[in-house]
């Protein structure tokens with residue numbers, strides 16, 4: 165069910181008053197009936213529909229009028245919901261529209277390792293980067309399921325682009341979930357074109373993001389940050405940086421914090437350009453943070469609450485990460501089946517598709533892909549609100565680990581089906597092979613997940629020291 169946001173309701177009230185100027189806006193609410201309470205007759209309704217259609221050509225009120233007035237369900241709220249639904253963008257369809265051009269450019273970006281700025285510009289221009297702005301902040305409030313499906317489509321076309329924008333869409337959703345001023349300003353900035361990149365892992369800390377070694381020293385009006393960030397995916401295209409650092413509490417104990425800052429001209433420096441075997445066009449540079457002053461207003465959430473913030477919103481992170489690698493596996497299966505149907509082996513005089521080995525491996529690919537998709541789906545639709553933070557974090561982490569392993573297996577099998585030609589630079593499969601392995605390396609670190617999940621299942625305290633029995 166879609167619920168119209170306050171801005172939509174107030175716009176609708178303006179239309180109602182324009183048609184019937186004697187109405188008092190403050191007396192109109194979502195439950196107010198157009199015909200019974202406001203006295204709209206059929207002529208008023210026709211004038212209202214025409215007026216709305218003129219300003220929003222995509223919104224056709226006729227079907228709503230026919231059904232709602234007859235059923236006596238002609239409330240202002242129900243009309244606003246109908247309009248919201250008509251105007252709402254379908255982000256999976258948008259991803260499908262953008263995908264062909266991204267796929268065409270993918271090989272070039274992979275070859276030169278350049279950041280796909282033009283793809284990101286398209287994602288901003290079309291509103292894709294705003295998809296997870298909640299309805300109460302004026303966005304379409306795309307849910308996790310829609311985000312993950314759309315990301316799979318993009319990843320099948322250009323995994324680097326999908327992975328880069330993933331840092332933005334899931335980070336935005338996590339901050340929006342906090343509500344309050346943090347959510348409000350971020351959503352406003354994104355609706356005006358801001359793009360977020362996130363840096364939580366650090367050299368020497370790696371996937372143990374909840375222990376940042378970047379220091380946040382308290383000073384008048386804010387903090388001074390010093391440290392290193394590895395793998396800052398999407399940095400070249402970002403306008404805002406979401407990053408972690410640790411301050412100290414009164415007892416001198418480290419308090420992990422998060423900051424979301426406009427990308428500065430000074431204080432943050434690229435010390436190593438991303439030049440990697442896979443996900444080559446993600447611009448995942450390594451950064452030095454040097455005496456970087458961050459005003460108080462750029463801190464997100466309360467000091468020390470970063471792990472909890474992340475654990476409660478982790479479904480946005482790990483499900484969207486997993487979806488990128490499922491998208492690569494889907495594209496690999498499509499590519500392999502299409503080629504094997506076409507390619508003719510002269511010894512059998514038929515397409516390769518007739519070979520049993522090809523058939524068996526394609527079937528293995530399909531079953532692994534189905535298992536990956538089912539696990540991801542289950543995680544997307546799990547109860548994210550009432551599960552305990554540790555159990556929730558573990559469920560999502562195990563899913564990401566298993567789904568990315570399956571995606572990796574799908575692409576590896578695809579290479580075997582395709583044979584030697586899959587290794588040549590002109591084959592998209594070799595790019596998928598190099599990209600999909602990143603799924604095993606991005607957080608959460610598999611060994612940490614397995615340790616935590618095993619301990620949790622066995623009632624061994626997760627955070628007790630020493631970690632292993634002496």
Ligand SMILES: Cc1cc2nc3c(=O)[nH]c(=O)nc-3n(C[C@H](O)[C@H](O)[C@H](O)COP(=O)(O)OP(=O)(O)OC[C@H]3O[C@@H](n4cnc5c(N)ncnc54)[C@H](O)[C@@H]3O)c2cc1C
Nearest residue numbers: 362363364365370371395396397443602605607609610611
């Ligand atoms: C393509 C790509 C893009 C990335 N983008 C981002 C990004 O945008 N933002 C970001 O913050 N990070 C990003 N990362 C980094 C990622 O978050 C991990 O931090 C990083 O991959 C860990 O690499 P590392 O070399 O530090 O390995 P380490 O974390 O040192 O891990 C090495 C090995 O040690 C194991 N290990 C690590 N910690 C423990 C432990 N506590 N107990 C037991 N075993 C452990 C791991 O499982 C692994 O086998 C990206 C990584 C990749 C590959």
